[in-house]
Amino acid sequence: MEGMNKGECGVDDWEEFGNGGIDCFSSDYVLPHKESSGGGCRFSKFEQLEQQKEPFLDHRSFEDRKFNVLDPLLPACPNQIAMLREIQEEIEDIVDPKKHNEHPFSSSSLDLLKDYTEGRRRLNIEPSKADLAGKKLSTEEIMRIAGAKFIQSCTRKADVGSMLNNPFDLCFSGLSDEETKNVELAETLLASAEKVGNQQYDRARKLLNQCDLLSSNNGNPVQRVVHYFSEALRKRIDRETGREASQGLESEVFDVDEAVMIPNPTIQACHEGIPFYQVPHFAGTQAIAENMAETKRIHLIDLKIRNGLQWTVLMQALASSRNECPLELLKITAVGTNSKKHIEDTGNRLKSFAQTINIPFSFKIVMVSDMLVLKEDLFELDADEELAIYSEYALKSLIGQPNQLDHLMQFFRSINPCIMVMIEVEANHNSRVFVHRFIETLFYFSAYFDCVDACMEHNDSDIRMVIESIYLGEGIRNIVASEGEERKIRNVKIDVWRKFFAQFGMVETDQSEASLYQANFVIKKFASGSSCTFDMDEKSLLIGWKGTPILSLSTWKFMPQE
Known part of the structure; x- marks a missing residue:
């Protein structure tokens, strides 16, 4: 005191x-x-x-770390090329600019995503040189790079074949192998959300299958974020197609506000560890x-x-x-x-x-x-x-x-x-346009997962998993998967x-x-x-x-x- x-x-x-x-x-x-x-x-x-x-x-926005998506980069390995083929099969309908009119949300969604990738929705913080030197990318920065890649895929006029002939677009110079894989995973998640927003559920499921293979609730922060967002997208698909899965319904009766009133090790760890x-x-x-x-x-x-x-x-x-x-x-x-x-x-x-x-x-x-x-x-x-x-x-x-x-x-x-x-x-988690709401939610929770990972690293991993799967996961599921009266979380x-x-x-x-x-x-x-x-x-x-x-x-x- x-x-x-x-x-x-x-x-x-x-x-x-x-x-x-x-x-x-x-x-x-x-x-x-x-x-x-x-x-x-x-x-x-x-x-x-x-x-x-x-x-x-006064300080400017954090825009010092820019990445040129067109630079010649490291050679891509076969599994990266295979993933690109799979992804491009699912997004080829929006590569052609003439097809944007078929899905009216695409243009505005890409504009919103661009705002995030260019740092226009960040606090006016200028990082110190110490912050930038030799540190691995944060979860939110991975999402920004993946967003830039996704925008490039959606707006370029080249056909799918020319993309495959230039596999260098898969990665960015200076990224580690893990960061490159994380960017690919996040880009796949963005592509699946776009498909869900366009009600192309079969294509979305194929992309989500890839997300599930490469993500988990106990991986690195990017993998954990993708895991919970993939889960929420599947739940949304099931609801919209009338195939509501029984799994995960128990979360609807979980009251986060009631839970935080009861003293328990998880709440205590949050209060002591997260600023x-x-x-x-x-x-x-x-x-x-x-x-x-x-x-x-x-x-x-x-x-x-x-x-x-x-x-x-x-x-x-x-x-x-x-x-x-x-x-x-x-x-x-x-x-x-x-x-x-x-x-x-x-x-x-x-x-x-x-x-x-x-x-x-x-x-x-x-x-x-x-x-x-x-x-x-x-x-x-x-x-x-x-x-x-x-x-x-x-x-x-x-x-x-x-x-x-x-x-x-x-x-x-x-x-x-x-x-x-x-x-x-x-945060804006109340847009009536699903893809807008998804993008806003993805960047917000990416930063939050990154925070939990850094602040709870010395705590029991089970406590971190409870925080993410229940308290944060419930928020993701409700914002992404629900509509109407079922969508209780409406942050502005x-x-x-x-x-x-x-x-x-x-x-x-x-x-x-x-x-x-x-x-x-x-x-x-x-x-x-x-x-x-x-x-x-x-x-x-x-x-x-x-x-x-x-x-x-x-x-x-x-x-x-x-």
């Missing part, structure tokens, strides 16, 4: 949103690309907070502590309390920094729609912790069938207490129920909190939330220097912390892995009503 002391129903029909007629939650709407006003800030921005040196520096779990907790609770520095009675409403670890952080901060303004009461009200027993267990753990550090503490539970029944009478609001809202991955679950989300925002406005802290996934980026909140008179507030200091302070505790990257999107803190956005932390308040 050293640092702390310092310091489809509904959603697919939303065509008319805001003033521009934009379906904002479909995430097909993307604001024009612009350089971040705050600049990239892997570490330099936050270290300047400690040292109080020169102003923040994304602690950084927003420290920075977010710092924002609450600052906004309530002179408040004697604090009331926090937690929309999805999970295991409550963030509140132990806040309690420690309050216990060590309230000498001039003693705390009379810290009250937490947890809102839940299910799993009351787990919420009660979380409350009991927080009560015990509060007693150990002499924090006056109260814990309440508000159980509701859905957010439409929320009203002030349920919350025991007192006039002499200051109110804050905490939403950690809570609002995204309501994107599919816009009436509930609207009601929740109106309720927030009626109780007028002094601050709302929001932590959400920073901060620019979409910003536009939505504006409809309710909410404005974004600045991240304080102390909150940014907390982010940097926490990240230094992790062995792989140098790979965790930060950037500012207007007033929101974006937290990423090697330049790929993973989540956002933002703070909000309501404009005074006229």
